[in-house]
Amino acid sequence: MHDAWDRAGLTGPLRSEVLEPFLSGVLADGEFDTSDAFVRLLVRMFALGRPGLPERGIQALPEQLAAYARTLGVSIEMHRRVTGLRDTPTGVEVAVAGSDPVTALGAMVAVGPEAASELVPVPVPETHGLQTWWFATDAAPSTSGMLAVDGTRSGPLVNTAVISHSAPSYAPAGMHLVEATCLLPPVARKEHAAGPAESDVRRHLTHIWGADVSDWRLLRRDDIPHALPVQSAPLRPVSTARLSERVYVAGDHRDTASIQGALVSGNRVARALLADAGT
Structure with a gap:
């Protein structure tokens, strides 16, 4: 700069x-x-x-998204810590602390850069x-x-x-x-x-x-x-949405370092997941 x-x-x-x-x-x-x-x-x-600034804080953003998702029939569980992901022939096995694994057709990892590498093989960004x-x-x-x-x-x-x-x-x-x-x-x-x-x-x-x-x-x-x-030069803001056949990764560490980058990355991953699912 x-x-x-x-x-x-x-x-x-x-x-x-x-x-x-x-x-x-x-x-x-x-x-x-x-x-x-x-x-x-x-x-x-x-x-x-x-x-x-949102009147009720930035937490209002995910709450608004969650409220809309629930109107579409989405089930959301809170306070469940995911400890690992494993690809299987039929889907993705999601390990959950203190609970039985959950099997899904696909999984989107949308966590901070320091936590993403603990779940999926992505480099830890500075x-x-x-x-x-x-x-x-x-x-x-x-x-x-x-x-x-x-x-x-x-x-x-x-x-x-x-x-x-x-x-x-x-x-x-x-x-x-x-x-x-x-x-x-x-x-x-x-x-x-x-x-x-x-x-x-x-x-x-x-x-x-x-x-x-x-x-x-x-x-x-x-x-x-x-x-x-860190957004070092040369800038390479966009990372692929899909990490494996059924695992996707989103976050500002996969786009630009900002709330905008996180939203853009999440949108890109959601579109890729829907396209792969044929919907």
Whole structure:
């Protein structure tokens, strides 16, 4: 990405104080080794799209899909951990922890990149990690619902926002909700360390918002070591839908590292499965 921006003559404060800080959070990449083709794709989606947050959280998306599937007669079982898949002459045998195996005509593996390789023979992709801190406060540090970044890069945060300005339902009753996201360093991900300290996060929040954050109540911290698959150059976003005669694999690690990539991959796999089934 750096080389492509150099060739395009993209330099100065716009690059160093706006685009790089913003994209480091979007890509979960502080070194900017991401494919320029993927960066262009993301920028295009931001420019043409309309960012938003589901009122009931991202969980609303799979719940909506599940609700529609049930109207078509689909049976969905939760809290059943699949431990392995095995091709048989008549189908796929699915091993389930604490239960008898299930036999199916076909199986779609739609899990994260770190888990897919435990079920099927696919390579484990390199991933980037993110860590997000969630704070509740009586007084919002800004009236804006925009994402804030630090052009001086004087702390661990890559972005922060008053989420309750965009999605009031996310905040505790009568309070505002502020998110603060930083990159989860590779060492922290490998050794299950915590990453940046809370004191450093609060110091950086004070710098970005220009507000006293000492009385903000920490609600939780989410560490996501495999937040996004690395999108190195040259970009090869599309992987085959079918892994074997009856086993299919979907996920953003099989397309582009984004919710969009996961949806596109899932759609591609579903169409391939239906075509193979002759429906």
